[in-house]
Amino acid sequence: xxxxxxxxxxxxxxxxxxxxxxxxxxxxxxxxxxxxxxxxxxxxxxxxxxxxxxxxxxxxxxxxxxxxxxxxxxxxxxxxxxxxxxxxxxxxxxxxxxxxxxxxxxxxxxxxxxxxxxxxxxxxxxxxxxxxxxxxxxxxxxxxxxxxxxxxxxxxxxxxxxxxxxxxxxxxxxxxxxxxxxxxxxxxxxxxxxxxxxxxxxx
Amino acid sequence: xxxxxxxxxxxxxxxxxxxxxxxxxxxxxxxxxxxxxxxxxxxxxxxxxxxxxxxxxxxxxxxxxxxxxxxxxxxxxxxxxxxxxxxxxxxxxxxxxxxxxxxxxxxxxxxxxxxxxxxxxxxxxxxxxxxxxxxxxxxxxxxxxxxxxxxxxxxxxxxxxxxxxxxxxxxx
Numbered sequence: 001x002x003x004x005x006x007x008x009x010x011x012x013x014x015x016x017x018x019x020x021x022x023x024x025x026x027x028x029x030x031x032x033x034x035x036x037x038x039x040x041x042x043x044x045x046x047x048x049x050x051x052x053x054x055x056x057x058x059x060x061x062x063x064x065x066x067x068x069x070x071x072x073x074x075x076x077x078x079x080x081x082x083x084x085x086x087x088x089x090x091x092x093x094x095x096x097x098x099x100x101x102x103x104x105x106x107x108x109x110x111x112x113x114x115x116x117x118x119x120x121x122x123x124x125x126x127x128x129x130x131x132x133x134x135x136x137x138x139x140x141x142x143x144x145x146x147x148x149x150x151x152x153x154x155x156x157x158x159x160x161x162x163x164x165x166x167x168x169x170x171x172x173x174x175x176x177x178x179x180x181x182x183x184x185x186x187x188x189x190x191x192x193x194x195x196x197x198x199x200x201x202x203x
Numbered sequence: 204x205x206x207x208x209x210x211x212x213x214x215x216x217x218x219x220x221x222x223x224x225x226x227x228x229x230x231x232x233x234x235x236x237x238x239x240x241x242x243x244x245x246x247x248x249x250x251x252x253x254x255x256x257x258x259x260x261x262x263x264x265x266x267x268x269x270x271x272x273x274x275x276x277x278x279x280x281x282x283x284x285x286x287x288x289x290x291x292x293x294x295x296x297x298x299x300x301x302x303x304x305x306x307x308x309x310x311x312x313x314x315x316x317x318x319x320x321x322x323x324x325x326x327x328x329x330x331x332x333x334x335x336x337x338x339x340x341x342x343x344x345x346x347x348x349x350x351x352x353x354x355x356x357x358x359x360x361x362x363x364x365x366x367x368x369x370x371x372x373x374x375x
Contacts, residue, residue: 040292040317046310151308153328168328170306183307185317185325 037199038192039173039182048172048180049149053110053142056123056135063178066106070200071174072193075152075167077113078125083169083186088129091171094193095130104176104201107133112147112154112167114140175200246352250345256293256316257284259305266300278305278329278337284319285354287344292317305329305337 048063048071055061063071072091076084088109095102109126111117114137122135137143147154152168169186173196181200184193259278269275284290293316296302296309306327307315319325322343329337345354 038318038320040307040315042307042309043314043316044312046313151303151306170327183315183317185306185327187325 037182037196038188039171039184039196041182042180045175045179045181047178048174049146051136051142051146051149053136053138053146054119056119056126056137058119061108061134061136063174066108067178068176069104069106070176070197071106071108071172072197073108073110073150073172073174075110075112075147075150075154076169077111077165077167078117078121079113080165080167083167087169087171087186088126088133090188090190091133091193092129093190094197095132097190097194098197101198101201102132105197108136109133110136110146111143112152112165114138114143173197173200175203242352245355246349247347248351249347250288250351250354252288255287255289255291257282257289257291258293258295260295261298261302261304261309263297263299265298266302280334280336281338281340284339284341285344286319286322286341288354290319290341292319292339 050063051061053061059065074084074087074091076087078084091107095105095107098105107130109122111122117135117137119135119137122137126133126135138146146152147168150172154165154167157164157166171184171186172180173182173184175181182196184196259282261277265275265277278294282292284292292305293314294304294307294309295314296304296311299311301308301310303309304315306317306329309315319339319341322341325339325341327337327339328335345351
């Protein structure tokens with residue numbers, strides 16, 4: 001009498017093969033290609049809403065002025081203790097890493113605190129990061145309209161001179177043609193900005 | 204003295220096998236081996252997905268329905284994603300008017316595709332929720348073994364849930 005029928009052996013071999021195939025396939029599996037940009041991408045991109053604000057360099061700041069450049073636009077205020085310094089430091093590092101290509105990049109920092117942030121104060125603040133950064137301020141209602149167009153929130157907390165502003169911390173990426181291409185959430189490092197800016201520069 | 208060789212589970216206990224006795228053992232053994240093989244595959248084989256997008260869409264006519272007083276919620280308060288599997292949050296506005304959707308404003312027909320590269324918890328401003336925040340929890344890619352097996356079982360349960368027509372499961 002046969003103790004192990006042939007088909008039982010074959011089944012056992014099949015099971016072992018399945019296990020082995022799983023191990024091998026898992027070892028060589030690739031994660032697959034991810035999205036092109038590190039930031040969140042708008043599809044299709046639309047023209048970034050235009051604005052006209054007072055620049056920290058003494059001139060009028062509009063998006064049209066920077067056509068041909070990639071515009072990196074952040075919203076914040078000079079008294080911000082945590083988010084804005086980190087954002088601006090990251091953008092400073094990114095711009096520095098871009099080398100000569102940095103000339104084709106413009107950082108615009110729009111204040112959410114026009115009560116304290118005049119052009120001179122913004123200039124002093126931004127110069128400590130990168131003198132090429134341009135601050136933008138204006139009348140409260142004009143800035144409120146800009147925030148509405150970009151769905152940026154800014155909420156005042158506290159009274160007196162020590163109030164703080166809770167504000168949107170994401171950063172907008174606008175391409176050379178003035179189209180709003182992407183939104184980089186807070187927390188990305190300089191390498192991610194460099195990656196995305198380079199991609200926008202060659203498109 | 205002659206030693207008899209035990210050739211089957213029943214013979215090992217001193218019971219002589221007949222053809223019918225052997226048949227009773229072979230079927231459960233085979234099924235057990237196949238089940239073991241299936242579990243092994245489910246635990247070790249890489250998970251392959253057709254798309255890494257986790258889509259949330261504002262359907263056409265949503266604005267009109269809201270204006271008519273209907274309460275419509277599209278984005279849950281918390282969204283769970285898994286790195287390498289569904290780690291791209293895709294928001295689409297299929298309505299005819301601009302809509303604030305999650306962290307951004309979308310024009311009619313426009314979508315916003317936000318990839319995540321690190322496992323963490325992310326919070327975004329979202330006026331659609333009472334808390335004013337949308338939370339996205341990105342979990343690490345399941346490791347081969349128990350984690351992959353658990354992921355597949357949850358996915359299977361989710362699929363059965365949906366096929367049964369039960370209310371949408373939002374991974375809260």
